Amino acid sequence: MTYFADIAPVTYEGPDSTNPLAFRHYNPEEVIMGKTMVEHLRFAVCYWHNFVWEGNDPFGGQTFERPWFPADTMALAKAKANAAFDMFRILGVPYYCFHDHDIRPEGASLSESNARLHDMADYFEDKMKSGPKLLWGTANMFSNRRYMSGASTNPDPDVFAYCASIVKNAMDVTHRLNGENYVLWGGREGYETLLNTDLSRELEQMGRFLSMVVDYKHKIGFKGTILIEPKPQEPTKHQYDYDVATVYGFLKRFGLENEVKVNIEQGHAILAGHSFEHELAMANALGIFGSIDMNRNDYQSGWDTDQFPNNAPEAALAYYEVLRGGGFTTGGTNFDAKLRRQSLDPEDLIAAHVGGMDICARGLKAAAKMLEDDALEAARRKRYAGWEDVDYLSPAATLDGIAAKAETHALDPQPVSGKQEMLENTVNRYV
Amino acid sequence: MTYFADIAPVTYEGPDSTNPLAFRHYNPEEVIMGKTMVEHLRFAVCYWHNFVWEGNDPFGGQTFERPWFPADTMALAKAKANAAFDMFRILGVPYYCFHDHDIRPEGASLSESNARLHDMADYFEDKMKSGPKLLWGTANMFSNRRYMSGASTNPDPDVFAYCASIVKNAMDVTHRLNGENYVLWGGREGYETLLNTDLSRELEQMGRFLSMVVDYKHKIGFKGTILIEPKPQEPTKHQYDYDVATVYGFLKRFGLENEVKVNIEQGHAILAGHSFEHELAMANALGIFGSIDMNRNDYQSGWDTDQFPNNAPEAALAYYEVLRGGGFTTGGTNFDAKLRRQSLDPEDLIAAHVGGMDICARGLKAAAKMLEDDALEAARRKRYAGWEDVDYLSPAATLDGIAAKAETHALDPQPVSGKQEMLENTVNRYV
Amino acid sequence: MTYFADIAPVTYEGPDSTNPLAFRHYNPEEVIMGKTMVEHLRFAVCYWHNFVWEGNDPFGGQTFERPWFPADTMALAKAKANAAFDMFRILGVPYYCFHDHDIRPEGASLSESNARLHDMADYFEDKMKSGPKLLWGTANMFSNRRYMSGASTNPDPDVFAYCASIVKNAMDVTHRLNGENYVLWGGREGYETLLNTDLSRELEQMGRFLSMVVDYKHKIGFKGTILIEPKPQEPTKHQYDYDVATVYGFLKRFGLENEVKVNIEQGHAILAGHSFEHELAMANALGIFGSIDMNRNDYQSGWDTDQFPNNAPEAALAYYEVLRGGGFTTGGTNFDAKLRRQSLDPEDLIAAHVGGMDICARGLKAAAKMLEDDALEAARRKRYAGWEDVDYLSPAATLDGIAAKAETHALDPQPVSGKQEMLENTVNRYV
Amino acid sequence: MTYFADIAPVTYEGPDSTNPLAFRHYNPEEVIMGKTMVEHLRFAVCYWHNFVWEGNDPFGGQTFERPWFPADTMALAKAKANAAFDMFRILGVPYYCFHDHDIRPEGASLSESNARLHDMADYFEDKMKSGPKLLWGTANMFSNRRYMSGASTNPDPDVFAYCASIVKNAMDVTHRLNGENYVLWGGREGYETLLNTDLSRELEQMGRFLSMVVDYKHKIGFKGTILIEPKPQEPTKHQYDYDVATVYGFLKRFGLENEVKVNIEQGHAILAGHSFEHELAMANALGIFGSIDMNRNDYQSGWDTDQFPNNAPEAALAYYEVLRGGGFTTGGTNFDAKLRRQSLDPEDLIAAHVGGMDICARGLKAAAKMLEDDALEAARRKRYAGWEDVDYLSPAATLDGIAAKAETHALDPQPVSGKQEMLENTVNRYV
Ligand SMILES: [Co+2]
Ligand SMILES: [Co+2]
Ligand SMILES: [Co+2]
Ligand SMILES: [Co+2]
Ligand SMILES: [Co+2]
Ligand SMILES: [Co+2]
Ligand SMILES: [Co+2]
Ligand SMILES: [Co+2]
Secondary structure, eight states, X not given: OOTTTTOOOOOBOOTTOOOTTSBSSOOTTOEETTEEHHHHHOEEEESIIIIIOOSOBTTBXXXXXXXXXXXXXXXXXXXXXHHHHHHHHHHTOSEEEEEHHXXXXXXXXXXXXXXXXXXXXHHHHHHHTSSOEEEEEEOOOSSSGGGTTOSTTOSSHHHHHHHHHHHHHHHHXXXXXXXXXXXXXXXXXXXXXXXXOOHXXXXXXXXXXXXXXXXXXXXXXXXXXXXXXXXXXXXSSEESSOSHHHHHHHHHHTTOTTTEEEEEEHHHHHHTTXXXXXXXXXXXXXXXXXXXXXXXXXXXXXXXXXXXXXXXXXXXXXXXXXXXTTOOSSOOEEEOOOOOTTOOSHHHHHHHHHHHHHHHHHHHHHHHHHHHHOHHHHHHHHHTGGGGGOOTTSTTOOHHHHHHHHHHTTOOOOOOOOOHHHHHHHHHTTO | OOTTTTOOOOOBOOTTOOOTTSBSSOOTTXXXXXXXXXHHHOXXXXXXXXXXXXXXXXXXXXXXXXXXXXXXXXXXXXXXXXXXXXXXXXXXXXXEEEEHHHHSOOOSSHHHHHHHHHHHHHHHXXXXXXXXXXXXXXXXXXXXXXXXXXXXXXXXXXHHHHHHHHHHHHHHHHHHTTOXXXXXXXXXXXXXXXXXXXXXXXXXXXXXXXXXXXXXXXXXXXXXXXXXXXXXXXXXXXXXXXXXXXXXXXXXXXXXXXXXXXXXXXXXXXXXXXXXXXHHHHHHHHTOEEXXXXXXXXXXXXXXXXXXXXXXXXXXXXXXXXXXXXOOSSOOEEEOOOOOTTOOSHHHHHHHHXXXXXXXXXXXXXXXXXXXXXXXXXXXXXXXXXXXXXXXXXXXXXXXXXXXXXXXXXXXXXXXXXXXXXXXXXXXXXX | OOTTTTOOOOOBOOTTOOOTTSBSSOOTTOEETTEEHHHHHOEEEESIIIIIXXXXXXXXXXXXXXXXXXXXXXXXXXXXXHHHHHHHHHHTOSEEEEEHHHHSOOOSSHHHHHHHHHHHHHHHHHHHTSSOEEEEEEOOOSSSGGGTTOSTTOSSHHHHHHHHHHHHHHXXXXXXXXXXXXXXXXXXSEESOGGGOOHHHHHHHHHHHHHHHHHHHHHHTOOSEEEEOOOOOSSSSEESSOSHHHHHHHHHHTTOTXXXXXXEEHHHHHHXXXXXXXXXHHHHHHTXXXXXXXXXXXXXXXXXXXXXXXXXXXHHHHHHHHHHTTOOSSOOEEEOOOOOTTXXXXXXXXXXXXXXXXXXXXXXXXXXXXXXXXXXXHHHHHHTGGGGGOOTTSTTOOHHHHHHHHHHTTOOOOOOOOOHHHHHHHHHTTO | OOTTTTOOOOOBXXXXXXXXXXXXXXXXXXXXXXXXXXXXXXXXXXXXXXXXXXXXXXTBOOOOOOTTTTOOSHHHHHHHHHHHHHHHHHHTOSEEEXXXXXXXXXXXXXXXXXXXXXXHHHHHHHHHXXXXXXEEEEOOOSSSGGGTTOSTTOSSHHHHHHHHHHHHHHHHHHHHTTOSEEEEOOTTSEESOGGGOOHHHHHHHHHHHHHHHHHHHHHHTOOSEEEEOOOSOSSXXXXXXXXXXXXXXXXXXXXXXXXXXXXXXXXXXXXXXXXXXXXXXHHHHHTOEEEEEOOBOOTTOBSOOOBOOOOHHHHHHHHHHHHHTTOOSSOOEEEXXXXXXXXXXXXXXXHHHHHHHHHHHHHHHHHHXXXXXXXXXXXXXHHTGGGGGOOTTSTTOOHHHHHHHHHHTTOOOOOOOOOHHHHHHHHHTTO
């Protein structure tokens, strides 16, 4: 008898189903562009929002009543894991994700915390035999007060050292559980005020830390991808991994652009002033696309709302960029999404994921069709076709050389319609 | 008899003056930290907002009535120049800035436009004998409809070629007039919709163009600095030179990080979600700080308001970062600021600059005192002092090595107050 | 031979059509909930963005080349009208909208401007015999420099008087052309700085002006609705008709809440920090819903982008609120939308409207089905059902009386799930 | 021996003091415009952020270690009160503010919670003999999960009844302690999604509740002012008391505009898209100005940062509007401000208030001087002077009557400079 005892595994019933706990669009084994939907989407459920978060917000306390709360003993941690794997089973997802801190109670010492992590990993290893695989592991280095001034960017080198141990162990566990990626989200890697911050030094600390993470990955033979998850702010006023372009510059600076990729969250894109598809397209252009957190931000809220996706046209534009870039390799579609704190029931947890997965499925199908029909890409190729006839981008070209040509030919380039509305209409034929 | 005929040169009258056209804080020859204020601040006045802009906004037409409008003949362009240099003289500024398009009427052909530019440069050269120097020149590649889809990032290579000629000539003129910098602001280097945009190609085009600009600078022996001015959006939905960190990544990608620096505008920092001092500190940390556009954005407006600075504490924080980084070299303090469109009178133009210069002077003086008193820096050094005793940042350090140390020593780092409010109070002792 | 010469009237071809100039969802005579789509949606095309705007933005000039530009003679104004009515015919819309200033060239004097307005109204009257009806007329009191400091809120009473004449004549013409509403958008009714603004007086001026407008409506027997269009800012820093709730307070203050309703624009809702459906629901709750401007704002741009709608789920939520409130009476669905300035071709004008109308049609159909199926409303009724058993809202109820009851019964109310995600999933069954 | 044992009462030492725990500008008995600073500013310290909040943020737990945490017994609640009154004494503030929930541990039942509140009020009553007075009391109806879907706007009428008891008791206690105002902040009076919300009904519930609050005030003879504190959102997606103009409309609707005023917080103004001075000026224009919460929002953060004020020019503009409106009557300057969660030390609590009070003092002094010198007001009067000669605002004036006059006189009003920059410079002579 479990937390979700009376909820049957969710199955595909087709678009006409009115069963709130059935898939209407996500048909796992349906083949799209040569791959099944399960292979394309690579869905993952997150541990933290679903099983750890108690419903608190800045003005209110716990709303959820889960039998494993406060999960401060190993017994409760296992009860939590039982519920989690039960939900994974009901949803039929191929992957899940966790922070070290999500799965083990904090110990009285660093060593005890580490030991508990490994004990819980044993427990998970067993459950994973019949359950989902690990899309990525990560370490929570932002909740405890010791991280209040940063993790690897802390003014206190002891915190840096502490984090080395935390990340090493989280990587060890991720490796052991065959995680396909390891993620770093620097929630406290930023500042509250420049007045007490040595920006230059903190960036150096963060760069060095990441380099050591990459070295350690190779040392232990972890074949997964190291991912950074950009976010512009919150909890800190400014977070160093602001957005995809910022992370790219950081990686280039430390020579890590071929070692580290990005995990892009829709909500974080919005908070950074970008559309989700912008961040995806930028990551593809810069060669650092890795994985996605498919949770949206409310467009009118200035903080991270981490809501389940519910807009199919937006999902279509996102997967269009994913597919244009070749699709996921080690990455996948994680739901770093949380219920609204008023959604109290076990059924809400299931339904929210079902709805989110269906939106992604609709998005994927529309995106695939748009690619196959080639209407958008044909228009794009045509728009830039003139470049095939010139060599202005060759290393031999010079400013004055090209200028002379422009003057000699008395160039007077005439603008051509950008056709934005017609292209938007085209997209709307598919979504 | 000129446009400002009855306005006398502005002089320093001290803080108690109530003369609206006197400096109360900017005392050009006053020495601060070993340099005069004129040397520290290196004020420049911009040509475009003051002498070209007619007061239009998206919902209204011309409000200003300047005798040289519409400045579409060489005679009117010279009348405009006469007024401009008259204002420079009244304000006593050491520098000014211009776009090619500001100073010459567009010609019927590219060649005629270029020829007119050189003719106007002759006219300026003469005036500059007794007037201010050129802080920077730049080219307007965003107003004409030919640039509607981009300049160097245009889908049409003819536009790219046209821009090569435009920039080459603007650089030639800047070089001839002994400009100390050359600026590129990519107002149309971005996109309106991803649907018709080849992001990857456009970034390549822009990178190649900038590389050629740098090469051309060396070819002609221009000793000034090449500057990029970041802005996140407007006029386009997304602009590639989004903010300082983004520009840094772009420069690194094309190997230009030692060749190009940034011109940071307060208003653009705000639009990108940053404080001005953040962008300055980031540019210093990344080694690409160049110059500033000292015009603010209204905090409640989502478009570029380009207002004169009027908040002394904010100016102090900005100059604090400038001074901490060693101050300007070739850069300076430009006012890329425009009057409100209801400020119709010649006197408004003068008064707005006087007020802005005084705010900068107050900011500089406060910043210098804060640096000299060392209160902030002492606190900052102390906060990171623990790092002197560890070698975690050395290339030999490893994640597992440091982790082992943390575990062996059973580290349990205790947080220390960040003292933000006390530091803010400290700042308020100086402003 | 007209501007759209080779474009045939747009017809409904069904969802599988790939004809870019056909309706795939808008089937005018299709009956939904007892009314045809044409009756439900009451589409209107705006004159200004389509036929007056030249493609300018704050950093660039004209991009469009229409044969009637600059439309500064009566002959050109008529050529413009010919093109406009031709487009109305091609689209088959039942309504259009205009500002006085859109249709007549500004005269050398107020009287000449008025006279020209009436002359053009004659011309329109004739065209309307076989063309669309007038959804609403309005007056442009923001473009000319005389309005730079406000229209009815101007510090100069002569401007107030001038506006009286402008509005009187615009109302006369709207009345004559059987307009079904008259709209006021106060683009300059706001302030740039509080420092020179008498907020209290300006609100009085605006209230008095509106009262006189209402009186005049009755005097001439105009049966249409007076509408205010809220917008928070732009062009001014602050606009008095900020949002629906603000307009409601303003109307209450001047006793006009039964005389004036609101025309709500999606883009303005976004700029004010609200969702579109919020503004619609609020107007319904306050009893002042009138009409809609169905143009969206880009979620990442801080200025009024006035784009054609392209997101069907959003349109569904909007029409759901419209239908819940009983649908339009005198109001309708206006497109206060403009092409992107790169969309140069006549065909772009047509296609943009076709796409927008189809999105609205999809939204309407989904909204109607949701209402008919009652799933959302049943859940809503159930959630508040407890209120049927209490009389706490009766005038006789008192705080201490209810408090005593709560204490006596030792109330300990237990929260119930808000089911947000499940309701969002329900919506997604229809869109 | 208390929490602040070694910190001496803060005294005025003048602007040159470098003592971080001395006033440099706030000189309580200094007379400004005929009143002492203590009478003008009427400072209050809040109980919640200083003594209840544990340093949590959405991504992290407790950082503060106060000896009275978790304050879940009456003994700890009294220890907390001892620390609080000790801090009030050290700061020398004339007022403080509290929520019921701040001062008493939640009981096992409503009655026990109420009883504890009255017991703690006894304890406070005694302390207040030698301590500060109560500026306002309020009730926390947002933290407990029972309020998750609203307080008076809850779908469950039992919550409405529960709130009646809570507010009645909070008002009783406020009355007994001679509070000068009673505040309502509707943190949960709003919605997360329109899909499950009956907007119309919830507004009715809130209106009825407020009416009963006003009736109860009169019944018990409470002479203080009832205040609403506007905030646009957070914790909810939309909060009904969005901003001053919205609250005004709400009050008008329920006929309460002469009974209820507003408590305006700088941070909430910013979140609503307004400047602080806008909200103050609007409240004065609408006749509902009451009190202020003098805590700022970070301009780059989209959530409520509740920081101590630190910008003197901004404070000057705020107090200028307060003084223009006649100054406070029952209201005052509350600090609804919280330390950054990294500011761990007792001294940080004191220093933050000292800095905030000094900024207010500087603002007040500058504002008073600007008013006395009349420069801004003289310019404002002059700008609108033309209105003295016309009767357009009289009830007898008509649109067509004024229009006829405009046409007869062939009015052609010419714009006059708005002088914004010169007025901003004028302000800068005082700050
Ligand atoms: Co997030
Ligand atoms: Co995430
Ligand atoms: Co700018
Ligand atoms: Co600039
Ligand atoms: Co608009
Ligand atoms: Co509109
Ligand atoms: Co607040
Ligand atoms: Co407050």
